[in-house]
Amino acid sequence: MPRRNLAWLLGVVSLTLLGAAVLYSAPTREKDKDYEMVRLMVDTLHEVRERYVTPVDEEREKKLVSDMIKGGLERLDPHSTYIDPEEYKQFTKTSKGKFGGIGVHVGADPQTRGQLTVISPMPGTPAYKAGVLAGDVVLKIDGKATEQMRLGEAVDMIQGDPGQTITLTVRHEGAAEPIELTMAREEIHVPSVLGDLRRADDPARWDYMIDKTNKIGYIRITNFGETTTAEVRVAVEQLEKEGVRGLVIDLRNNPGGLLQSAVEICDLFLEKGAIVSTRGRNHEE
CATH class of the missing domain: 3.90.226.10 (2-enoyl-CoA Hydratase; Chain A, domain 1)
Known part of the structure; x- marks a missing residue:
């Protein structure tokens, strides 16, 4: 083969390899930047796990990561946010306007030191008929104490398939002793x-x-x-x-x-x- 042809072929091969190297290195550098930012979050989580004043369980770690993402997006603008799977599930139920449950609004009331408290029962629902009242403190759901229970977990336990029974242990406002109220879940229509x-x-x-x-x-x-x-x-x-x-x-x-x-x-x-x-x-x- 003539030297001129050989040089030409070697030049083509060199340019091809150079182009491939450039194409490969560009996304690699981009990925390295992404990994570096993710690594910062992982290192922060590791420091919290090892050095925080009290042990942080898996659920709190998940919430911490979720809050990190939400906080970062909120700094971009007040309308950007992250919806975690639990919130998305509740959003879907709210959007449909109906779900299986007992028809009660609950929340963590600061006046009761954050205890799970009934905001209001919906008229005509199982909770309303069973005697659940606004201001009731929900102490147990089917025998499980709510003291350390997250609000989302409590809502998941209260909701369920229509026909299933549920027992709430509640203390009426001003009462000394709690009472148990048992009711069957129904399809609850939530008006918007x-x-x-x-x-x-x-x-x-x-x-x-x-x-x-x-x-x-x-x-x-x-x-x-x-x-x-x-x-x-x-x-x-x-x-x-x-x-x-x-x-x-x-x-x-x-x-x-x-x-x-x-x-x-x-x-x-x-x-x-x-x-x-x-x-x-x-x-x-």
């Missing part, structure tokens, strides 16, 4: 559209007319779920039958939900024009 007061003739329904003299209606939308549009439509139709002249729509403390639901509700009141548009980082989005 509320009024100002319950109807006197039917506590399970809302009275949406807040000012009967001036015929002003009031609708509070707690979140935008799959059933919200239909609930708003029913409330508006009820108000129209009562001769409503004006309407207040209360969105305070509404965390959001399904965009399609929000668009559909706006469409009930708007005759023309664009309701919402979205734009992503890339033009094709």
